[in-house]
Amino acid sequence: MSIRMTRRAALGAGLAAATLPMPAIGQGNAPKPDRIVVNASGGAMANLFRRTYNAEFEKRHGIRVVDTSPVDFGKLRAMVESGNVEWTVTELGGQDFVRAKQMNLLEPLDLSILDLSRYPEAVRDTHVFPSSVYSTVMAYRTDVFPNGSHPKSWAEFWDVRRFPGPRSLRNHPVDNLEFALLADGVAKDKIYPIDMDRAFAKLDQIRQHVTVWWTTGAQPAQLLVDREVVLASGWNGRFFDVANKGAPVSIEWSGGSAKQNAFGIPRGCKHPYWANQFLQVMTTPQLQAVYATELAYPGLHPDTVNYVEEKVRPHLPTTPANLEKQFWLGVDWWTENGQKAQEAWNRWMLRRG
Amino acid sequence: MAHASARRDPARARERTLLALAAPALIVLAVLFVWPLIRLLSMSVEGGTLAQFEKAALDELYVAVLWDSLEIALIVTVICLVLAYPVAMWIVQAGRLGFILGMFFLLLPFWTSVLVRTYAWMVLLGRNGIINRMLRDWGWIEFPLPLLHNLLGVLIGIVHVMLPYMVIPIYAALLRIDPDLKRAAEGLGAPAWRTFLRVTLPLSLPGVFAGSALVFVITLGFFITPALLGGGRVVMIATLIEQQVREFLDWNFAAALATVLLVVTLAIYALLGRLTGGQGHAAR
Numbered sequence: 001m002s003i004r005m006t007r008r009a010a011l012g013a014g015l016a017a018a019t020l021p022m023p024a025i026g027q028g029n030a031p032k033p034d035r036i037v038v039n040a041s042g043g044a045m046a047n048l049f050r051r052t053y054n055a056e057f058e059k060r061h062g063i064r065v066v067d068t069s070p071v072d073f074g075k076l077r078a079m080v081e082s083g084n085v086e087w088t089v090t091e092l093g094g095q096d097f098v099r100a101k102q103m104n105l106l107e108p109l110d111l112s113i114l115d116l117s118r119y120p121e122a123v124r125d126t127h128v129f130p131s132s133v134y135s136t137v138m139a140y141r142t143d144v145f146p147n148g149s150h151p152k153s154w155a156e157f158w159d160v161r162r163f164p165g166p167r168s169l170r171n172h173p174v175d176n177l178e179f180a181l182l183a184d185g186v187a188k189d190k191i192y193p194i195d196m197d198r199a200f201a202k203l204d205q206i207r208q209h210v211t212v213w214w215t216t217g218a219q220p221a222q223l224l225v226d227r228e229v230v231l232a233s234g235w236n237g238r239f240f241d242v243a244n245k246g247a248p249v250s251i252e253w254s255g256g257s258a259k260q261n262a263f264g265i266p267r268g269c270k271h272p273y274w275a276n277q278f279l280q281v282m283t284t285p286q287l288q289a290v291y292a293t294e295l296a297y298p299g300l301h302p303d304t305v306n307y308v309e310e311k312v313r314p315h316l317p318t319t320p321a322n323l324e325k326q327f328w329l330g331v332d333w334w335t336e337n338g339q340k341a342q343e344a345w346n347r348w349m350l351r352r353g
Numbered sequence: 354m355a356h357a358s359a360r361r362d363p364a365r366a367r368e369r370t371l372l373a374l375a376a377p378a379l380i381v382l383a384v385l386f387v388w389p390l391i392r393l394l395s396m397s398v399e400g401g402t403l404a405q406f407e408k409a410a411l412d413e414l415y416v417a418v419l420w421d422s423l424e425i426a427l428i429v430t431v432i433c434l435v436l437a438y439p440v441a442m443w444i445v446q447a448g449r450l451g452f453i454l455g456m457f458f459l460l461l462p463f464w465t466s467v468l469v470r471t472y473a474w475m476v477l478l479g480r481n482g483i484i485n486r487m488l489r490d491w492g493w494i495e496f497p498l499p500l501l502h503n504l505l506g507v508l509i510g511i512v513h514v515m516l517p518y519m520v521i522p523i524y525a526a527l528l529r530i531d532p533d534l535k536r537a538a539e540g541l542g543a544p545a546w547r548t549f550l551r552v553t554l555p556l557s558l559p560g561v562f563a564g565s566a567l568v569f570v571i572t573l574g575f576f577i578t579p580a581l582l583g584g585g586r587v588v589m590i591a592t593l594i595e596q597q598v599r600e601f602l603d604w605n606f607a608a609a610l611a612t613v614l615l616v617v618t619l620a621i622y623a624l625l626g627r628l629t630g631g632q633g634h635a636a637r
Contacts, residue, residue, distance in 0.1 A: 074599040103602070166480075171585035211480075212502050213585025227481045339601045346596075347414050350588060 030273045035064040036088035038278065040263075042069030044241070048294055052287040057278050065278070073100070076266055080105045085268040089275045094174065097128045097262035098335040107265040113276035115283065119300055129263040129279045132288070132297040135317035135326055136175040137256035139220070139239040142248040144230045154183035154255045157231060158202070160209050165230035167206070168223050171213035173345040174334060175233065175257045176203065178327070182255050192330040196341065200348055213349070224249045240296035240315050251315070256326035258317050261297065292316060397608035405609035415593065415610065419617065422590040425504075425579075426572040429511050430519075433568050434561065436512070437519035441560075442553075444520075445527045459517045467514055471581050474510050475501060478582075502584025510582040511572055518571065519564040526560025527553070566625060570618055590614055 036057075040049055046067055054065040068086075071093040079085045092100055100106050106127040109116075116124050123130040138157055140150040144165060151157045157167070157179070169176055177194050180202035211229060214220050220234030221242045236251060243249045263282070265275040281287070288299030289307030298304055298316045305313065313319055317326065334341070397405055409415050444455035462470060477483050478500040485497040500506055530553060538548040576591040590610065597607035 072599060074602060077602050099602070171580070211584060215580040215585065219581070222475075226476075226479055228479050339603065342596065342601070343414065346418075346588065346593065349585060350414065350417060 032061065032063050033271050033274065035066050036271055036274050036278060037066045037068055037086055039068045039071065039087040039090040041071055041091060041093075045295065048291060052290050053278070053282050053284075056284065056287060057281045060281065061274070061277060063274060076100065076105055077103070080267045083268055085266045085270060087266050088269055088271050089263055089265050089278055091131070092128070092262045092264050095259070095329070095331045095334045095338070097264060098331055100264060101125075101127045102335070105264075105267055107267050107269055107272050107275070109265070109279070110272070110276040113273070114280045118302055119283075120302070123260060123300055127264060129282070130260045130300050131263045131282060132261045132291065132299045133258060133318050134261055134297050135236045135253075135256040135258040136170070136233055137236050137239070137317075137326075138252045138254070139224060139232055139234055139249055140252065141224055141227065141230045142250050150250075150252060151231065152252055152254055154179045155185070158183040158206050160206075163231070166211040166228065167209050168212040168214050168220050168229040168232040168234075169206075169210050170220075170233060171215050171349070173341040174338075175329070176345075177341065178257055178329070179233065179255060180206075188255075188327040191327060192333045194330075194333060194337070194341075196344055200344065203348065221247075221249065236315075236317055237295045237297050253317075253322040253325045256317065256322070257329050258323065258326045259329040259331070260300070393608045394612055396605055397612045399605050405606050406613070408606065409609040409613045415590070415613075418588050418593055419590050419613065421588065422573055422614075423617070423621075425507065425511070425587070425589065426569045428508060429515060429572045430565050430569045432508065432512050433515050433519040434565060437516060437523055437564065438561075441520050441523040441527055444524055459520055462513065463517060468577060470513065471510055471578050474506065474513070474582060478506055478509065501582060502586065504583070504587055506582035506584070507579045507587045510578045511575055514575075514578065515568045515572060518567045522563040522567065523557060523560040526557040526563075530556045562625060566622055569621065569625075573614065573618060 038049070038054065040046065046069060049067060050065075054067065057063065057065055071091045073093060073096045076087075076090060076092075079087065108126050109129060114129070116129075119130070138151065138154070142150075145151075145163070151159065151163045156163060169179075177196065177199040178191050180199040181191050181194065182188070183206075184198060184202040186198075212219070212223055214223070214232070214234070217235050217238055220229075220232040221238040223229045224232055224239075225242055225247045236256070239249055239251050243251075263279060265272055265279075269275055282299070283301055285299070285301045285303040286307050288301055288304040292298035292304060293309045293312050296312065296315050296317075298308065298318045305316075305318070308316065314322075317323065440455065440459075444452055447455065475482070479485065480497040480501070482501070484500065485494070488494045488498070500509075534552050534556070535548055538552050539545075543551065573589075574591045575589055576595055579587045579589045580592055591614075594607050594610045594614070597603045597610065
């Protein structure tokens with residue numbers, strides 16, 4: 001019974017969104033499913049999602065939000081291709097959103113429901129919702145490098161004589177090839193297209209000083225806390241979190257690799273109307289500010305920063321003073337060359353010595 | 354003649370009943386396992402080309418990683434065997450309390466997720482981990498031992514996960530051995546070591562084989578433990594397959610890699626079966 005109801009409601013919502021030209025009428029008449037499914041990163045983030053966006057959506061529309069994780073590109077493709085789309089909206093990891101769009105795995109956004117008019121032009125897209133900004137940055141132990149004596153560029157990160165101690169980098173070519181080029185003296189605006197030979201040659205120099213090539217986002221912060229390493233690359237929110245809890249860890253924004261986190265609606269989604277409504281809830285500056293205050297991942301609504309707690313603002317990647325020290329990751333280059341770079345990376349990692 | 358056929362008929366009827374009882378499980382296996390497996394194999398030759406296989410089987414990167422994976426699986430199997438056999442023997446001989454205690458400690462880790470256990474090892478084995486700090490406090494070492502972020506860390510982590518898979522089949526095989534056989538050997542004057550070598554060990558070989566096959570095959574598929582405890586330096590073939598599936602959505606190549614892994618695994622399995630199966634049979 002309840003399954004039949006849901007299916008009929010789903011069909012109704014789909015039809016409403018697809019056929020009705022006026023969103024106002026759609027809103028009035030779109031039958032409500034009893035729940036939608038939001039797939040995103042789990043852990044602390046899921047918790048915060050529940051308290052902010054999910055709670056607000058439930059309050060506004062009276063539809064329950066079920067959250068699932070993890071973010072899985074392979075699963076997204078399998079869902080879309082099998083026609084059994086379980087997610088209403090999903091986060092898209094890393095740089096996958098470009099390929100998700102290219103491979104026709106996403107529904108177009110309905111900009112009559114989802115209002116992005118105040119968003120920066122550069123991040124507006126027909127299929128991809130830019131949810132927040134994060135950055136891969138350098139972090140260091142403040143007790144090992146006190147009073148600003150830490151490396152202040154990737155060139156200095158590479159300088160093991162002036163800044164001795166074990167380091168950690170991600171076991172992945174993304175960001176690392178850029179960092180290597182910056183360390184080798186390439187200017188921020190000349191990184192792309194990446195000269196892979198030059199990047200790997202530079203990585204050769206740091207290789208034996210990197211004791212851990214990290215895999216999961218929680219690792220680098222933990223490695224610094226445990227003093228397994230004294231310098232590490234990692235996602236700014238993770239370092240922000242341990243520093244807030246009192247760990248002697250701090251971020252150097254120079255040479256950080258800024259990028260956007262993205263959400264999309266899987267093609268064949270059962271409730272595209274409500275998917276767009278959910279994304280609309282995610283544009284709320286006050287809620288984005290809660291998210292930014294706790295995780296240091298600010299949303300892209302220009303008003304968000306006004307609601308972020310004063311003391312957190314210097315720790316956001318989008319704060320002007322921080323932003324000008326970083327570069328924007330070249331998503332297009334990685335979409336084109338990602339697989340080739342990964343294979344080169346695997347070969348490089350496997351080389352003995 | 355008549356006697357024999359009269360005996361065979363109820364046997365055949367029982368066989369039919371058993372088959373009927375097994376049917377639901379067999380159907381589930383066929384739908385959820387055999388069919389996807391066929392799909393996977395066909396995906397690897399999509400477009401009527403063997404190019405994916407050429408890369409998977411000839412490219413030195415994938416060959417080297419497959420070789421490393423087999424090596425790690427073999428080492429893990431041997432370590433598990435050496436550790437598990439005495440434990441299984443002890444549980445068999447220790448009686449009821451030993452059985453309960455042994456099984457409890459053996460199965461306890463099963464109830465904790467592999468990821469949590471892997472992180473626990475990171476806390477224990479790290480440069481400033483509990484073990485290294487203890488050894489330094491005692492003055493036994495000056496510099497921390499490299500226990501983590503290398504092959505050693507990976508082996509420790511995987512062995513910990515795989516040990517129960519080895520103990521339980523060996524335990525089951527040892528339990529089935531008729532105690533009278535051992536008594537007979539002793540009665541005929543065989544010393545304990547000879548009784549073990551000539552009676553206990555050969556009769557437990559089916560358990561050893563089952564345990565080794567389980568440990569070997571499951572170890573080949575590990576990816577999160579090597580990635581975390583190996584510090585990125587230890588790459589196993591499952592990691593590369595996962596990369597192709599989830600990151601690059603190159604399912605045709607992933608299917609080819611998986612097929613190569615499957616074929617190699619089956620070949621080793623058959624070889625192991627022939628080696629130990631033959632002996633186990635002869636001993637009976």
